[in-house]
Amino acid sequence: MILGAAEVGYVEMMAETVTAGDPTYTGPLAGVSLGLPVYHVTEPEVRENADASVYQDQIGVSEIAMETEPIWTTVRTIRERTPGTP
Amino acid sequence: MSDPLASLPTIRGISCVLAHTPGLLRYGSKPTRELAKDPALIGNVQRHLRSFEDAVAYPENQVYIGNHAPEWLWDVPEPHWRHGDEGARAQGPAGVIVGEDAFWGLLRASDEFGLIDIERERLERSRALLAKTGLFSDGELERVVRPATASSSSEGAMSLHAADGTVVGRIANGYPGDSTQTADILLENFACKASGALALKHLLKQLDMAPGDVEYVLGCGEEAVGDRYQRGGGSISKAMAEMAGCAQATGSDVKAFCCAPVHALVMAGALVQSGIYRNVIVVGGGSLAKLGMKMAGHLAKDMPLLEDCLAAVAILVGPADGSGVRMRLDAVGRHTVGSGGSAGAIYEALVSQPLEKLGLKIADVDRYAVELHNPEITVPAGSGNVPRTNYRIIAALGVSRGEMKREDVDRFERAHGMPGFVPTQGHIPAALPYLAHALPRLRDGSMRRALFIAKGSLFLGKMTNMADGMSVLVDREG
Numbered sequence: 001m002i003l004g005a006a007e008v009g010y011v012e013m014m015a016e017t018v019t020a021g022d023p024t025y026t027g028p029l030a031g032v033s034l035g036l037p038v039y040h041v042t043e044p045e046v047r048e049n050a051d052a053s054v055y056q057d058q059i060g061v062s063e064i065a066m067e068t069e070p071i072w073t074t075v076r077t078i079r080e081r082t083p084g085t086p
Numbered sequence: 087m088s089d090p091l092a093s094l095p096t097i098r099g100i101s102c103v104l105a106h107t108p109g110l111l112r113y114g115s116k117p118t119r120e121l122a123k124d125p126a127l128i129g130n131v132q133r134h135l136r137s138f139e140d141a142v143a144y145p146e147n148q149v150y151i152g153n154h155a156p157e158w159l160w161d162v163p164e165p166h167w168r169h170g171d172e173g174a175r176a177q178g179p180a181g182v183i184v185g186e187d188a189f190w191g192l193l194r195a196s197d198e199f200g201l202i203d204i205e206r207e208r209l210e211r212s213r214a215l216l217a218k219t220g221l222f223s224d225g226e227l228e229r230v231v232r233p234a235t236a237s238s239s240s241e242g243a244m245s246l247h248a249a250d251g252t253v254v255g256r257i258a259n260g261y262p263g264d265s266t267q268t269a270d271i272l273l274e275n276f277a278c279k280a281s282g283a284l285a286l287k288h289l290l291k292q293l294d295m296a297p298g299d300v301e302y303v304l305g306c307g308e309e310a311v312g313d314r315y316q317r318g319g320g321s322i323s324k325a326m327a328e329m330a331g332c333a334q335a336t337g338s339d340v341k342a343f344c345c346a347p348v349h350a351l352v353m354a355g356a357l358v359q360s361g362i363y364r365n366v367i368v369v370g371g372g373s374l375a376k377l378g379m380k381m382a383g384h385l386a387k388d389m390p391l392l393e394d395c396l397a398a399v400a401i402l403v404g405p406a407d408g409s410g411v412r413m414r415l416d417a418v419g420r421h422t423v424g425s426g427g428s429a430g431a432i433y434e435a436l437v438s439q440p441l442e443k444l445g446l447k448i449a450d451v452d453r454y455a456v457e458l459h460n461p462e463i464t465v466p467a468g469s470g471n472v473p474r475t476n477y478r479i480i481a482a483l484g485v486s487r488g489e490m491k492r493e494d495v496d497r498f499e500r501a502h503g504m505p506g507f508v509p510t511q512g513h514i515p516a517a518l519p520y521l522a523h524a525l526p527r528l529r530d531g532s533m534r535r536a537l538f539i540a541k542g543s544l545f546l547g548k549m550t551n552m553a554d555g556m557s558v559l560v561d562r563e564g
Contacts, residue, residue, distance in 0.1 A: 005470070006470070006475050006478070007470045007471070007475065009465075009468075009470070010468060010469075010470045013468050024382070024383065024386055024468060025386065026382035026383065026386060057426075057428065057430075057431075058428045058430075059428070060430055060486060061428070061429055061430030061433065061479060061482045061483050061486050062428070062429045062430065062479065062482070063482075064481075064482035064485050064486060064492065064495065065429075065475070065478035065479045065481065065482035065495060066478070
């Protein structure tokens, strides 16, 4: 699952939702653990696999606007505790 | 050759009104769907409704009607709903807040077909409360207490509840068997009409303008008025004009989701600049469907249901009036079919391109009004701080264009933006309520330029994957 949201809190909620289950217990994934590996679109693992010009065109300005360090840390933490993640 | 800038229209005023309608919250789209699944949820909903006094004192609502500048919210301790403004008033320089007890009467007065039946005692109380606002004539107040004519046992009639759950009346279906005129849809349309007409009335009073001087009304609300053969093909603007006593006006509706108000403002400006009309009003009525939209997040956090107000705006556009305030129709920003859908591409079209036409840089604009959703409503529901995200993108655009430094991204919201202060009513937060604060500052010279930016989620309608966007600069001459 590749996320693109710009706010760390929102990224964390979505990452939790598709791994352990909806933390707010308000949606259909409440109590459903999908255990999907989660990445943020700005992480090097994703970026290196994208065409550089397409990445710049689609994500370039948004990436400048994001506080990427806390987003990466949050997503990595959730990914590392998800079994089966490469 | 005459100066083309001399013909630019001006914005003569704006009214921003709120109707605090906690009883109607249950008819919002999200509450309706949740209550259908779990009727017992209504108890929890009712326990989290606010009183009229709390809604008036709510800092964001005081900003909306013009009693404080948006920047004042940065100094209010969080959560704002726990820190009501001690000096709060239901009237402000730019608007008014009416309670549900008054709004029942406006709903009744908006109904020409006798479909809404409300207890006589409630309507008498509404009439008294509406009389106190000073906005309505005796004849208009008399319409508040007209009895309904439709049979209260009409097929499909829906009960109307006050905030405490008491049944106060009913609304009947429109044409029998017409799925576009069921009672719930008509209630949305009447709520839009009544709140929009309230904004129109307030604007006329604020500007001391005769209703007969209004020539055209452009509706920019989100309700689909029509019947089974043209669902959404009707218009609510002329109905609002009629309710506000604008006998010389006609009108039509502009639809573009949340982007419609800025489309409508530009069209109003064009109608004035072309000389077709002198006085054009853009009006957006409130959205009943969006009451309680983020309810699940608010209940989970045991906070009041802050989406309990219908918000409406009315804006008068006219020819240059000597104030020096101009709508820069020579540099309108628009997101075209070919613009591209990334955040950078959208803001390139809405910010960089219009500013370039005027030889301006991003930092030359004093304040950017974006989607001004109140973050105290959206953040607890997991939807983020919408204006902040917009400000960071505009600043990032400046960085990518070499106009600004990366560290400016964090500072941009305070330097050129504002906190969100508008209820999550879709089209209403779309930038224009900031006119209530910008117009006085543009007139007194403490502000030079403000850019108003709206975006619309066209893709929600399933006809395209595109978004939409429109922007217009309002500046001070010289």
